[in-house]
Amino acid sequence: MSMMRAMILNLLGCLSRALSRALPLLSNGLLREGIGPRCGPASFRFSLTSSSSSGTPDPSILPEEESREDPESRKPAISISIDRSGLHNPPEHLHEPHTDSELVKHLKSIIKFRGGPISVAEYMEEVLTNPHSGFYINRDVFGAGGDFITSPDVSQMFGEMVGVWAMCLWEQMGQPGNVNLVELGPGRGTLMVDLLRGSSKFSNFKKALNIHMVECSPALQKVQYDALKCMDEATNDDSSSKKTISMVSGSSIAWHSTLEQVPSGLPTIIIAHEFYDALPVHQFQVCQKILYSVSNDVAPPSCLWFINMPYFTSYLLYLTKRCKWASREEVTNLEHIEVCPKAMELTHQIAERISSDGGGALIIDYGKDGLISDSLQAIRQHKFVDILDDPGSADLSAHVDFASIRHCAEEASDGVSVHGPITQSQFLGSLGINFRVEALLQNCTEEQAESLRTGYWRLVGDGEAPFWDGPNDLTPIGMGTRYLAMSIVNKKQGIPIPFE
Missing domain, CATH: 3.40.50.12710 (Rossmann fold)
Incomplete structure (x- = not known):
């Protein structure tokens, strides 16, 4: 039993450290998967209680779903709840086919790989000269039959x-x-x-x-x-x-x-x-010279927008x-x-x-x-x-x-x-x-x-x-x-x- 308590304590410690690292990122305004102008950051609340008569903490993690253990054997000492009300709630089925072009998929993969936005200049370069799907690469876009006349x-x-x-x-x-x-x-x-x-x-x-x-x-x-x-x-x-x-x-x-x-x-x-x-x-705001970048919300409906x-x-x-x-x-x-x-x-x-x-x-x-x-x-x-x-x-x-x-x-x-x-x-x-x-x-x-x-x-x-x-x-x-x-x-x- 002491070994089980040690494992739970270790798991709790890892979770706490992960959450403590995540909180500054969520509050910095940096865009990550599913977090941005269209969905706010999650908030985390912690509460610690002790109910052990022996004075030795008996911690348990209480997720939102019911524990599989016998209710009589649970002795909750620590509870962690996560308020997800600020998050964008995706539909139940996440694997439905979509109509994204190959270039859009490529842009989203870059953003997802980086864990954050790409600049306007990078977006513009990919759109125009991407070797596979760039606007100028595989077709004649000039003249009356094209997109513009020079x-x-x-x-x-x-x-x-x-x-x-x-x-x-x-x-x-x-x-x-x-x-x-x-x-x-x-x-x-x-x-x-x-x-x-x-x-x-x-x-x-x-x-x-x-x-x-x-x-x-x-x-x-x-x-x-x-x-x-x-x-x-x-x-x-x-x-x-x-x-x-x-x-x-x-x-x-x-x-x-x-x-x-x-x-x-x-x-x-x-x-x-x-x-x-x-x-x-590259686009900058005069106030604080903030760079405009392009990012997307990876949770459906998935799209690109400026931030x-x-x-x-x-x-x-x-x-x-x-x-x-x-x-x-x-x-x-x-x-x-x-x-x-x-x-x-x-x-x-x-x-x-x-x-x-x-x-x-x-x-x-x-x-x-x-x-x-x-x-x-x-x-x-x-x-x-x-x-x-x-x-x-x-x-x-x-x-x-x-x-x-x-x-x-x-x-x-x-x-x-x-x-x-x-x-x-x-x-x-x-x-x-x-x-x-x-x-x-x-x-x-x-x-x-x-x-x-x-x-x-x-x-x-x-x-x-x-x-x-x-x-x-x-x-x-x-x-x-x-x-x-x-x-x-x-x-x-x-x-x-x-x-x-």
Whole structure:
């Protein structure tokens, strides 16, 4: 009997120690399985009594169900009760089939494995680029038949004007006979096709190009391969080795997952159109700089939602750096701040490469020249949807902090200069889009003319097109002032066109 009492005392001691460790976690506001904004923490009450005539404690644990021992033999000395009223009560059957996608299951498994939330940036990265279920990975999401339309899809004139910019920069570089032309996130390859086709008459520029497409999606790589009319040719030195040639320009072309994989050592022209907006952002509250993280209630109904985490992360360094670049007024007036560490790291890498190899980068995206507040959004089939609605089925993007890009580039190297941002309307107008649209209108059908006018307005206009007389839900909306253009160039090359 004494051995039984010792075992019970030991069990009671283990339980008490476990509960004492659990209580601080439950009261800290940290989210764990089944505990969060939708279900409160459990409360624990302890009571100790003694009924032994010999003075020796005879402890028993009284659970909510009846003990299996003979009631006459029980001598309760200690009782522990657990108040579960604050907990979410799941239904009786926990193994019913559910319709979670593979990506949602993956997100929940990460959260469950960690025992706590993941950051907004981690959520965004998984949703967009997860190797199996990411939004960009296994399908074509661009164009009228996709989820959104980009400027190259609107009109051929956009890619042609970017080609004019690239040729002007090449001239300022001294017309090198070998140059890397790099596009980050090429989409369907439309911009590059229009750039190459528009500059095809400039033979020296065309011959100098080595094209590099930075694209992580195998599905989009295939779309780009077809759009650029690519062919694989055997190299002279090794019959088993092949190189890819674009029949649009006769230039060699290669694909890479990251900018680091693009060979260095040659002057480089980098184009990043609507690339920065898809880089994952961290969200902080101005008050106490609390990070917004994503978590889920693992007890049915299981779902994902945003919570405030009462502690900092390793990305506090990036937040501190970003706030250092801002004025006191900027920080004071914001309720939230978005910081994009990957944008900072990418800009640093671009600036270092341009400083050492020569060349320049063109960045065009929607955003502003200052701190960004709460801008994260989701788009599915050309409509805004909830950010957590069916992850992986909608594009996630955030406004680009152009001021941060400028500071990062200048901090990375003294060998580069940063110009802009200017509006997309100013950028395209200075490169001659007005003359281009007039020339195209000279020889086209009425239907083509309407398409040109609509495309022109979307590229350079501001707000709704005044000439539109079609359905209201199809009114062309100008992107001319919402999109900004910025350039980072090697200082030796002077000020790039059209940023003078």
